[in-house]
Each structure stands twice: as structure tokens, then as C-alpha cells.
Amino acid sequence: MVKLVECVPNFSEGRRKEVIEEIAGTIRGIPGIYFLDAEYDKNHNRSVMTFVGPPEPVMQAAFAAIAKASELIDLTKHEGEHPRIGATDVMPFIPIEDVTMKECVTMAKEVGKAVAEYLHIPVYLYEEAATREDRKNLANIRKGESEGLRADVETNPDRKPDFGEAKLHPTAGATVIGARYPLVAYNVYLDTKDIDIAKKIAKKVRFKDGGLPHVKALGMEIQERGLVQVSMNLTNYEVTPVHVAFEAVKAEAEKFGVRVHSSEIVGLVPMKAIAETAASYLKMESFTVGQVLEKKMAEVMKKGDGKK
Amino acid sequence: MVKLVECVPNFSEGRRKEVIEEIAGTIRGIPGIYFLDAEYDKNHNRSVMTFVGPPEPVMQAAFAAIAKASELIDLTKHEGEHPRIGATDVMPFIPIEDVTMKECVTMAKEVGKAVAEYLHIPVYLYEEAATREDRKNLANIRKGESEGLRADVETNPDRKPDFGEAKLHPTAGATVIGARYPLVAYNVYLDTKDIDIAKKIAKKVRFKDGGLPHVKALGMEIQERGLVQVSMNLTNYEVTPVHVAFEAVKAEAEKFGVRVHSSEIVGLVPMKAIAETAASYLKMESFTVGQVLEKKMAEVMKKGDGKK
Numbered sequence: 001m002v003k004l005v006e007c008v009p010n011f012s013e014g015r016r017k018e019v020i021e022e023i024a025g026t027i028r029g030i031p032g033i034y035f036l037d038a039e040y041d042k043n044h045n046r047s048v049m050t051f052v053g054p055p056e057p058v059m060q061a062a063f064a065a066i067a068k069a070s071e072l073i074d075l076t077k078h079e080g081e082h083p084r085i086g087a088t089d090v091m092p093f094i095p096i097e098d099v100t101m102k103e104c105v106t107m108a109k110e111v112g113k114a115v116a117e118y119l120h121i122p123v124y125l126y127e128e129a130a131t132r133e134d135r136k137n138l139a140n141i142r143k144g145e146s147e148g149l150r151a152d153v154e155t156n157p158d159r160k161p162d163f164g165e166a167k168l169h170p171t172a173g174a175t176v177i178g179a180r181y182p183l184v185a186y187n188v189y190l191d192t193k194d195i196d197i198a199k200k201i202a203k204k205v206r207f208k209d210g211g212l213p214h215v216k217a218l219g220m221e222i223q224e225r226g227l228v229q230v231s232m233n234l235t236n237y238e239v240t241p242v243h244v245a246f247e248a249v250k251a252e253a254e255k256f257g258v259r260v261h262s263s264e265i266v267g268l269v270p271m272k273a274i275a276e277t278a279a280s281y282l283k284m285e286s287f288t289v290g291q292v293l294e295k296k297m298a299e300v301m302k303k304g305d306g307k308k
Numbered sequence: 309m310v311k312l313v314e315c316v317p318n319f320s321e322g323r324r325k326e327v328i329e330e331i332a333g334t335i336r337g338i339p340g341i342y343f344l345d346a347e348y349d350k351n352h353n354r355s356v357m358t359f360v361g362p363p364e365p366v367m368q369a370a371f372a373a374i375a376k377a378s379e380l381i382d383l384t385k386h387e388g389e390h391p392r393i394g395a396t397d398v399m400p401f402i403p404i405e406d407v408t409m410k411e412c413v414t415m416a417k418e419v420g421k422a423v424a425e426y427l428h429i430p431v432y433l434y435e436e437a438a439t440r441e442d443r444k445n446l447a448n449i450r451k452g453e454s455e456g457l458r459a460d461v462e463t464n465p466d467r468k469p470d471f472g473e474a475k476l477h478p479t480a481g482a483t484v485i486g487a488r489y490p491l492v493a494y495n496v497y498l499d500t501k502d503i504d505i506a507k508k509i510a511k512k513v514r515f516k517d518g519g520l521p522h523v524k525a526l527g528m529e530i531q532e533r534g535l536v537q538v539s540m541n542l543t544n545y546e547v548t549p550v551h552v553a554f555e556a557v558k559a560e561a562e563k564f565g566v567r568v569h570s571s572e573i574v575g576l577v578p579m580k581a582i583a584e585t586a587a588s589y590l591k592m593e594s595f596t597v598g599q600v601l602e603k604k605m606a607e608v609m610k611k612g613d614g615k616k
Contacts, residue, residue, distance in 0.1 A: 006601070034608045036601075052605055096601065182601075246590050262591045271579065271602045277586040282554050283570045289602075293314070293344075293404070293490075294579045297360055298606045300342045 002299070004097035005058045005104060006182065010090045011047045011069050012078050012173075014040040019072045020047050026068040032057030036268070045080025046089070050268070052096060055107055062091060062111045062177075067119055070172035075146050083139075085146045086173035090138060092127065092180045096270060104179035105129045112177045116164030119172070122153070123163040126178035131162055138176060146173040181214075184234040184273055185266035186242055188249040191259040195221045198228035201252040205230065205245065212240045212248055227261055237270070243277040271295060310607070312405035313366045313412060314490065318398045319355045319377050320386050322348040327380045328355050334376040340365035344576070353388025354397070358576070360404060363415055370399060370419045370485075375427055378480035383454050391447075393454045394481035398446060400435065400488045404578060412487035413437045420485045424472030427480070430461070431471040434486035439470055446484060454481040489522075492542040492581055493574035494550055496557040499567040503529045506536035509560040513538065513553065520548045520556055535569055545578070551585040579603060 013019045020040055028035045033053040040047035051061060066088040073087035091111075093104040105128055112123035130136040144152060150168045153159045160166045161174060168174050190198060198219030203209045206217035214236035220229045230249050234240055242265070250260045271289050279287040289295050321327045328348055336343045341361040348355035359369060374396040381395035399419070401412040413436055420431035438444040452460060458476045461467045468474045469482060476482050498506060506527030511517045514525035522544035528537045538557050542548055550573070558568045579597050587595040597603050 034605050036604050036608060052601075242586075243590065260591060262593045264592055265595055265599060268599055268601045268604060271600050274583055274586045274600060277590065278550075278582045281589040282551065282585065283568060284572055285570045287573055291573060291576055292579050292582060293360075293576045294597075294603055294606055296344050296576060297342050298602055300344060 002097065003054050003099045003103075004052055005055050005099055005107065006050065006052045006094040006096050007058050007062055008048060008050050008092055008094065009062065009065055009088055010084075011049070011065075011073065012045065012075060012080070012084045012087055012089050013069070013073050014042050014045040014047050014080065022072060023047075023065055023068050024049060026064050027051050027061045030057050030061040030064060033061050041082075043080065044082035045078060046082045046084065055099065055103060058093065059107055059111050062093075062107075063114055066091070066111075066115050066121065066175060070119055070121060070169065074171040075173040076171060083142050083145050084173075085142050085149050086121065086169075086175040087171070088121075088175045089142075090126075090176045090178075092178050094180060094182050096182065101128055101179060101181070108177045108179045112163045112175075115175060115177070116161070119169070120164065121169040121172050122161035122165060122167065122174045124174060124176045125162045126176050127180040129178040135162075141176050149174060181236040181238070182270050182273070184237050184242060184269050186232045186234055186245060186263065187220075187266065188230045188232070188246060188263045189222065189225070189227045189261040190230065190249075190253055191261045192228055192256075193221075193226055194256075194258075195219055195228050197253070197256050197258055198230050200256075201249055202230050202232075204252050205232070205248045212245060214240050215245055237273045237276075241276050241280065242269075242273055243280050310405065311362050311407045311411075312360055313363050313407055313415065314358065314360045314402040314404050315366050315370055316356060316358050316400055316402065317370065317373055317396055318392075319357070319373075319381065320353065320383060320388070320392045320395055320397050321377070321381050322350050322353040322355050322388065330380060331355075331373055331376050332357060334372050335359050335369045338365050338369040338372060341369050349390075351388065352390035353386060354390045354392065363407065363411060366401065367415055367419050370401075370415075371422055374399070374419075374423050374429065374483060378427055378429060378477065382479040383481040384479060391450050391453050392481075393450050393457050394429065394477075394483040395479070396429075396483045397450075398434075398484045398486075400486050402488060402490050404490065409436050409487060409489070416485045416487045420471045420483075423483060423485070424469070427477070428472065429477040429480050430469035430473060430475065430482045432482060432484045433470045434484050435488040437486040443470075449484050457482060489544040489546070490578050490581070492545050492550060492577050494540045494542055494553060494571065495528075495574065496538045496540070496554060496571045497530065497533070497535045497569040498538065498557075498561055499569045500536055500564075501529075501534055502564075502566075503527055503536050505561070505564050505566055506538050508564075509557055510538050510540075512560050513540070513556045520553060522547050523553055545581045545584075549584050549588065550577075550581055551588050 037050040069087040108129040202217035202219040205211040216233040345358040377395040416437040432449045510525035510527040513519040524541040
């Protein structure tokens with residue numbers, strides 16, 4: 001087994017393609033890194049990149065990307081719809097294979113320390129790496145965005161960063177680094193136009209209001225399809241798997257006499273989440289992702305082209 | 309997308325480990341090949357190897373393995389429980405990714421032709437590559453095993469090979485080459501000790517007796533667990549997916565008032581089969597295996613270490 005960590009940094013640049021390309025190129029240039037995806041949004045003026053690799057190369061790539069973004073992005077000239085406090089705004093480390101959450105927390109702290117020390121960008125730790133309960137939630141750290149934080153951080157001890165001085169970097173702001181579980185963006189469509197039903201079901205299934213652990217949910221209207229949707233983020237699919245979220249929404253919908261129309265996973269999903277869903281419905285007690293042909297292939301590839 | 313073909317040759321050697329190692333080493337030595345697995349059985353005196361790669365390297369590895377096996381295995385000195393007619397007994401090519409069945413049939417014919425021409429081993433084409441209806445079924449080709457076939461082939465025009473002369477190779481016998489869909493070995497356990505129920509359900513669901521297409525099934529007693537099992541081979545999971553087989557057995561069991569205890573996939577399974585099962589139960593209309601993180605990683609790896 002090869003240790004694998006995913007990193008999904010968000011950069012405050014979604015318009016200048018050459019800047020996005022250069023940051024992506026920096027990440028790709030680190031040996032051992034598999035660069036999976038780069039998406040950017042002009043309105044948000046923000047890009048999200050996804051890469052995977054063993055812990056050491058991932059830390060190197062993470063540091064190099066933050067350094068490159070701080071060279072190329074000037075937050076004092078940045079505007080966009082999405083809240084942000086840094087050139088590299090958020091950077092989570094996510095355990096994928098043979099790696100514990102604890103190891104990802106350690107990675108976040110090591111990278112955070114180096115970023116503060118060598119790049120002079122203050123770092124806040126969030127989610128599983130948070131050192132204070134209120135910093136688990138990204139929104140709390142990002143309050144006031146870079147403009148608000150810049151003034152606040154020097155006077156308010158409550159906003160002191162976890163690493164570095166209580167003073168934002170002149171152009172790169174601050175960066176939030178942390179560790180979290182893989183997130184599955186999962187939507188269930190309901191055979192009704194009644195948005196109230198979707199909202200009530202969302203409230204019922206989300207953790208905040210006493211529902212399923214690690215589930216965030218909102219009711220949404222999908223006008224072009226004439227349907228409503230319970231839009232969910234499953235923030236720990238090992239605790240609340242996809243099929244459990246599906247069945248919960250389905251059961252709640254039935255109380256309103258409403259049928260589930262369909263569902264969708266948005267973006268990438270770890271194979272284990274899909275395998276667990278199949279295994280649950282088929283009552284497979286002993287199925288493992290190691291039995292998936294492509295998984296076996298990937299393992300052989302990682303060992304060096306099947307030559308071992 | 310990279311074209312990927314799986315090859316699962318069966319060799320008539322399950323006892324001399326050094327011979328098995330040498331054949332496996334020959335396959336591993338071909339650039340572009342991912343060697344996934346080698347299993348052998350002493351009683352059957354037979355080994356099964358699994359490797360994957362693009363069509364050209366797979367054909368090279370297939371030919372090289374048959375050549376190596378013909379050097380190392382003397383069928384006139386071979387005994388074992390499993391029926392066989394050749395040193396390399398059977399060799400199917402299986403479409404995995406971005407490859408059609410037609411391409412795999414062409415591969416089987418090219419390799420078959422070369423084996424007959426350069427190694428002087430007669431070749432029979434089977435399953436999807438068969439040139440005659442009765443040769444789709446491996447058992448028909450293998451009738452009498454090498455001993456019976458050796459006598460028969462020279463006098464009975466019906467047993468003339470598809471490639472090569474009507475005369476077995478003195479030590480390597482004959483080889484059956486073909487193309488087939490990935491096979492999923494899938495068992496459903498029933499909460500009863502009544503083997504008759506398992507046998508009746510197997511009969512009901514298998515294609516031979518009017519059941520589901522591409523499903524072979526047998527009722528089996530699993531004494532150590534105090535259960536019975538419907539043991540299935542799904543020979544084309546795109547036509548009859550795993551969950552359809554599961555639901556069919558479940559529905560039949562319910563007619564006997566028997567519950568499904570659990571199910572299991574034996575050995576490897578293509579990711580698509582698992583993803584389709586999950587997608588079906590979750591009513592996901594647009595899910596593709598391209599959304600699976602590990603699949604995306606494998607694609608990036610194949611393109612050359614994510615450097616593209």
C-alpha cells in the first residue's frame with residue numbers, strides 16, 4: 001500500500017489564466033504528484049486545484065504553490081464574489097489511502113509553520129487541524145475577509161494566527177491550512193415543485209438541526225427541471241455513507257407523499273464511498289476496494305510499472 | 309483515454325513454482341504491461357495469471373508467455389484434476405477500457421495465427437472469437453483433453469484447429485484463444501440449509517433454463533456456515549448487472565419465504581460494475597466512473613506521471 005493524501009487548495013485568482021497555469025505548473029513539477037484537476041470561476045475570481053500523492057511530495061507541492069501564489073497574486077487588487085483572506089485562501093489535506101487523519105493534521109502544521117517562517121504569511125489552522133473549537137469552521141476564520149482581518153488581526157488577540165506574526169502579508173494576506181475528510185457533494189432530486197418540502201427535508205437530515213452526523217443540507221429549487229433538490233455535503237462518508245443520506249431523504253420524502261426522482265454526485269468521489277454503497281445494497285459483508293480491478297492496477301502502477 | 313485490455317491465461321502448471329515464476333517474469337518483462345495477479349492450484353496443477361495493458365503490449369506478452377510455457381511445460385508428463393489440452397490451456401482477451409469486443413477478437417486471431425505459425429501449436433478460437441457456434445463453449449473444444457484430442461484431431465475434420473495443422477504440438481498440445489467480457493464471480497447466500505431451494509433458484513435465474521442473459525448459476529451447500537448459496541458467473545455485467553442478479557435471487561428466495569443472508573464477489577471486479585450497482589440503487593442518472601477519484605488518478609498516471 002502506498003500512502004496517499006489529497007490536497008485541494010483554493011487560490012484567489014479566477015481570471016488571469018496564465019497565473020492559474022503557473023501555479024498549476026509549480027504543483028505538477030514536484031516529482032510524485034498526480035495533478036488531477038484545476039477549475040476556476042471568473043465571478044468568484046477563484047480557482048480550485050486538486051492533486052494527490054504521498055505525504056512528502058504533497059507537502060512540498062503545497063508549500064511551493066503557496067509561495068508561487070504569493071508572488072503572483074496581490075490581494076489588495078483582488079475583487080470577486082467569494083469571501084477570501086489570502087492569495088492561497090484555503091488548503092486542506094485529505095486522507096485517501098493508508099494515511100490517518102492525524103498524519104494529515106501533522107502535515108497541515110508542518111506546512112503552516114514553514115509558510116509563516118519562510119514566506120511571512122500568517123497561517124490559521126482549521127477543521128480537524130484547528131487548535132480552537134471556533135476555528136474548526138472556516139467562516140469564523142475568514143470573517144471580514146482580508147480587508148477586515150488586516151485591521152483586526154493586529155489589535156484583537158482573538159484573531160492571532162496559529163503560525164506567524166499578528167500581521168497580514170502585504171499582498172498575500174493570510175492562509176487557512178487544515179485537514180478534513182473527503183467531501184462528497186451529493187444531491188437528491190424530488191418529484192415535486194414544492195420548495196418547502198425540500199427545505200423541510202434538508203432541515204430534517206442535516207446535522208445542525210439534529211439530523212445525520214457530517215451532513216450539511218439545503219433545499220434548492222431547480223427551475224429548469226421543474227424539480228426541487230436536497231443539496232448535501234457529506235463531510236465524512238465513513239460515518240454517514242452516501243446510501244444512508246439517500247435513504248434518509250427518501251424516507252422523509254415519503255412522509256410528504258413525494259417520490260425521489262434521481263440523485264447525483266457532483267465532482268469526484270473516492271472509490272471507497274461508491275464501493276460501500278454497492279456493498280450495502282448487495283449485503284456484501286467482505287467486499288474491499290482491493291477487489292476493484294482498476295484499484296489493483298493503480299497499486300501495481302505505483303509500485304513501478306508492474307515490475308515488482 | 310488509454311485503451312486497456314485484460315488477459316487471463318491459464319497454464320497447465322500449478323506445482324513447480326520456478327516454472328510459474330518464469331512465465332510470470334516473461335509477461336512482466338514486456339514494457340507497458342501491468343501484471344496484476346498469479347494464482348496456482350496444486351491439485352488442479354494449473355495456474356491463472358492476470359495482466360492488463362494496451363493492445364500491442366498485451367499481444368506481445370500473450371505470445372511470449374505461450375512461447376515460454378511451451379518450453380517449460382511438457383503436457384505428456386502433466387497430471388491434474390482440471391481438464392486441459394495445452395501447456396497454455398486457455399487465453400482470453402477482455403475489453404476493459406476504450407476497447408471494443410471486436411478489437412479483442414482481432415487480437416485473439418492475430419496472436420492465434422502467430423502461435424500456430426511460429427510455435428507450431430494449433431490454436432482453437434473460442435467465445436466471442438469463435439468461428440463456429442459449437443466452439444463458443446470451451447468445454448466442447450477441450451473434449452477428451454489433450455490425450456483424446458491428440459488422437460482425434462488428425463482423423464476427425466470436425467476437430468481441425470482454427471490456426472495451424474491438424475496435429476498437436478508434441479509437448480505443448482493445443483491452445484484455446486479467444487475474447488470474452490469481464491466475468492464477475494458472484495455468490496448470494498440464503499438463510500436456509502435447504503439445498504433444494506438454492507438449486508431451484510439457480511435454475512430459475514440461469515440463462516440456460518430461461519433465466520437472465522449471461523448468467524450461469526448453481527446451487528451449493530456451504531456446510532461450514534450452515535447456509536446455502538446461489539453461485540453465479542455473470543459473463544456480461546453490462547447486460548445483466550450485479551444488482552439485477554442479486555434482486556432476481558432475492559425475489560425468487562422470497563417465494564420460498566427465505567431471506568438473502570449476504571452476497572460476495574469473488575476475486576476482481578471492474579469498477580464499472582460496482583459503480584453501476586451504486587448508481588442504480590441511488591437512482592443516479594449521470595454518474596460515470598470518470599468521477600471516481602482513483603480512476604482519475606490512474607488516468608493521470610497512465611498519461612505519464614501527471615506531467616501532461
